[in-house]
Amino acid sequence: MTSKTNAGESPREVAIEAVDLVKTYPNDIRALDGISLAVEAGTIFGLLGPNGAGKSTTVKILTTLSRADSGRAAVMGIDVDRQPDRVRRMIGLVGQHGAVDSEATGRENLVLEGRLFGMSGASLKRRVDELLDRFGVAEAADRIVKTWSGGMQRKLDVASGLVHQPRVLFLDEPTTGLDPEARADLWAEVLRLSDEGLTILLTTHYLEEADRLAGQVAIIDRGRIVARGTPEALKSELRGDAIVVELSDSVRNGHAAAVLELLDGVHEPSIAGRTLRARADDGARSVPAVLAALDAAGVGVASVTVARPSLDDVYLRHTGRAYRPENQEATR
Amino acid sequence: MTVLAQSAYLTGRHLRFFLRQPWFIGISLVQPVIWLLLFGALFQNVVQIPGFTVGTSYIDYIVPGVLVMTALFSCGWSGMSIIEDLDRSIMDRLLATPIHRSAIIVGLNLYSLVSFGIQALIIGGLALILGARFPGGLLGYAVLTVCAMLVGATVAAFSDAMALLLRQRESVIGINTLLTLPLTFLSGAFMPLALVPAWIGTVATFNPVNWAVAAGREALTASPDWSFVLIRMALLVGLAALATAWATRTFRAYQRSI
Numbered sequence: 001m002t003s004k005t006n007a008g009e010s011p012r013e014v015a016i017e018a019v020d021l022v023k024t025y026p027n028d029i030r031a032l033d034g035i036s037l038a039v040e041a042g043t044i045f046g047l048l049g050p051n052g053a054g055k056s057t058t059v060k061i062l063t064t065l066s067r068a069d070s071g072r073a074a075v076m077g078i079d080v081d082r083q084p085d086r087v088r089r090m091i092g093l094v095g096q097h098g099a100v101d102s103e104a105t106g107r108e109n110l111v112l113e114g115r116l117f118g119m120s121g122a123s124l125k126r127r128v129d130e131l132l133d134r135f136g137v138a139e140a141a142d143r144i145v146k147t148w149s150g151g152m153q154r155k156l157d158v159a160s161g162l163v164h165q166p167r168v169l170f171l172d173e174p175t176t177g178l179d180p181e182a183r184a185d186l187w188a189e190v191l192r193l194s195d196e197g198l199t200i201l202l203t204t205h206y207l208e209e210a211d212r213l214a215g216q217v218a219i220i221d222r223g224r225i226v227a228r229g230t231p232e233a234l235k236s237e238l239r240g241d242a243i244v245v246e247l248s249d250s251v252r253n254g255h256a257a258a259v260l261e262l263l264d265g266v267h268e269p270s271i272a273g274r275t276l277r278a279r280a281d282d283g284a285r286s287v288p289a290v291l292a293a294l295d296a297a298g299v300g301v302a303s304v305t306v307a308r309p310s311l312d313d314v315y316l317r318h319t320g321r322a323y324r325p326e327n328q329e330a331t332r
Numbered sequence: 333m334t335v336l337a338q339s340a341y342l343t344g345r346h347l348r349f350f351l352r353q354p355w356f357i358g359i360s361l362v363q364p365v366i367w368l369l370l371f372g373a374l375f376q377n378v379v380q381i382p383g384f385t386v387g388t389s390y391i392d393y394i395v396p397g398v399l400v401m402t403a404l405f406s407c408g409w410s411g412m413s414i415i416e417d418l419d420r421s422i423m424d425r426l427l428a429t430p431i432h433r434s435a436i437i438v439g440l441n442l443y444s445l446v447s448f449g450i451q452a453l454i455i456g457g458l459a460l461i462l463g464a465r466f467p468g469g470l471l472g473y474a475v476l477t478v479c480a481m482l483v484g485a486t487v488a489a490f491s492d493a494m495a496l497l498l499r500q501r502e503s504v505i506g507i508n509t510l511l512t513l514p515l516t517f518l519s520g521a522f523m524p525l526a527l528v529p530a531w532i533g534t535v536a537t538f539n540p541v542n543w544a545v546a547a548g549r550e551a552l553t554a555s556p557d558w559s560f561v562l563i564r565m566a567l568l569v570g571l572a573a574l575a576t577a578w579a580t581r582t583f584r585a586y587q588r589s590i
Contacts, residue, residue: 026589063428066590085430093428099421103349115341116429144352160425 014077015041015168015199016062021071023057023223031057032068033223039201039216041076041167044194046214046231047203048311054223055203056096059172062201063093075168089117092161092169096176098153099160102146106137106156109145110163117164124163131159135189151182158189168199175209187212207311217311219318226318231311238309238317240267241283243290245276248300259297263289274302283307335438338431342439343446346413350447360447364402364455371398371522372462383526391464395455396476396548397521400541402451403484404516407444408508410488411495414440418499427583434580441488441576445481452477467554475561476548482568483544487511489575496582515541520549540571 016039023032032054039045047055060066062073064084073080075087100109110131114124132138135155140148145156154174161169171190175183190213194200204210210217211231218228227234243266247256260269260278266286269278280286283306294301350356372391379390417423426436456473466472494507516522518535519542525533536542547564550556 060424060590065424065427066587088428088430091428093425095421095424097421099425101345101422102420103352104345108345108348112341112345113425113429116338116426116431118430 013041014038015043016045016073016075016201018058018062018073019071021058021061021068021073023054023061023066023068030223032061034071035220035223035225036071037218037225037228039199041199042194042197043215044190044200044202044213046210046217047201047220048205048207048210048217048315049203049220050205053220055205055220056172058220059093059170059201059203063091063170064088065093089164090167092164092166094158094161094169094171094174096172098150098157100145100153100156102144102153104145105142106132106145106148107141109156109160113160114163119164127163127165131162135159149182151178151185154178154182154186155189158186162193166198168201169193171200171202173203173205175204175206183209207315211311219315221319227314234311234314235309238279238313240265240279240281240309241286242307242309242313243278243280243283243286243304244307245278245290245294245304246302247274247276248302249274255297256294256299259293259299260290263293266290280306335432335435338435339439339442342426342435343442346440346443347446350443357447357450360406360451361454363405364398364451365458367398367401368394368455368458368462375522378523381527384524389463391459391462392466393524393549394522395459395464395466396480396545396552397516397519399452399455399476400480400483400519400544400548401512401516401521402455403448403480403544404487404512404541405508406448406451407441407484407488408491408512409504410440410444411491411493411504411508412501414492414495415499415501415504418495427587433583434576436583437489437492437576437579440492441485444488445484448481448484449477452480466552468552468556472552472556475551475565479544479548479551479565479568482565482572483540485572486540486568486575489572489579493575493579493582496579496586515539518542519545521545540568543567 016037018035018037021032021035022030024030035054035058037045037047047058049055057066061068062075062080064080064087067081076090078086078090080087101112104112107128110128111124114120114127119127129138132141135158137148137152137155137159140152145153148156158171158174174190175186178186187209190200190202202210202213215230216228217231217234218225219234220226256276257269257271260266260276263286265281266289267279269276271277278290280290287304287306291301291304368391371394375390375394378384379393414423417426427433468475490511491504491508495504498504518532519539520536521541525536525542543564547561547568550561
């Protein structure tokens, strides 16, 4: 495998770089409208957004499957357009829809993948056994993949992307359609791979997934990146926690919001029906004051909840739309 | 690693699938058997038409036609595998490996040719049982099979290219049907060209299917005119190579469109 990078170099080396990628499909749909991103080697980068936002198109360009109309991209410093074969040797791709051959056995899938990368003999066999073990599918290795569970097939899919020991792994919506247990399982595996130094670019429409796994995220909407940073930084851009109070009656609602205006550390109170919302610098500490103030004003309270800001809130703020992956899936 | 090795690995993948589906082998054999029995019975008496000078029985005459037609039908489905791989994203996975794009086409089409080879053996055996005699012997039959394979490789590449460009099963089915039957009937597959309207004869001169049928039929005679055979085989090799190169190029159009 060719490589121009060595252990001696700076740990802040950029593994994936895209500059101003533009892609328009023949039907005049602008899929990418100037995407730029940089992923540090050894980190997990989350590309977040609904279907059709441009996540998969970005991945296809970075993995040499598709070509951008303009802009440039490089993986480990190698231009994807000019030297696609060199890029292909460095990357593993785990596509959106479980790209394993379901009519072949698990072992056959991995062996074929290795052979296509020029591996053979004992070293290929060793690598395949190692991956089957690692992903906990060794027992099923010689069974036809269509008899495997969805979670196992997904693991095989990830394993297929790793046979040739890539430096960078692209995971395009790796947990879509998995049950929660299989999802948690895969998350653990992704974190383990990252600990071993693999650079991972992950696309997802699960905010929770990006929050859990990614050190850096970019939110992509209609072919543009609308926000980027660490999940924490993006969340802290929003002012504090969300406080939601359900009122027990609706008599003095307008008054209720006004009461909260007067409290220190509580912002943006608003009321809709019997639901009173506000943001607080520190939600847990503000609750007693909020309850006391409402009580003093004679407003009855049915319940109160405090939530840390989530990437949902970040998404809402940057795109002006609430995030509803279930609707997105229904349209696929 | 050479393109051929890469192709062979991919051929292996398709062959494993084929061998795991015994009914698949069965179905692929039914069709040529039906052609042979049906056409053989239907046209039994055409040998009595004055001017029908080739061979003594119609079954002798139609074996090359049935074989080439089977190659067309069998290889014309090649594009369906491409569409299945596209649908299951296996194509993306293959394209993300450093193999040469032509290996994907060649690997798949080699598989089509191997499975056609099995059909050719069965057809040959059945024809003998039905009383066909091949003065050209085993060599003649092998040459005929290779001629059929060369047309098959061309049709398979065409089918692959259409699959990559249109990405719909219906298109592959439609083109396969539109191509196979006219090409077969605009040739000497089932009727000597001396007995058909002149324009069909003229079209047949430029029809690769007719080149394969004529060369294969010549090879089955007692003393074949080998230059007649080899010229047609050379043309067929060139055509298969062109079609394969074209199919490989369609990956670029596919790449632009995704």
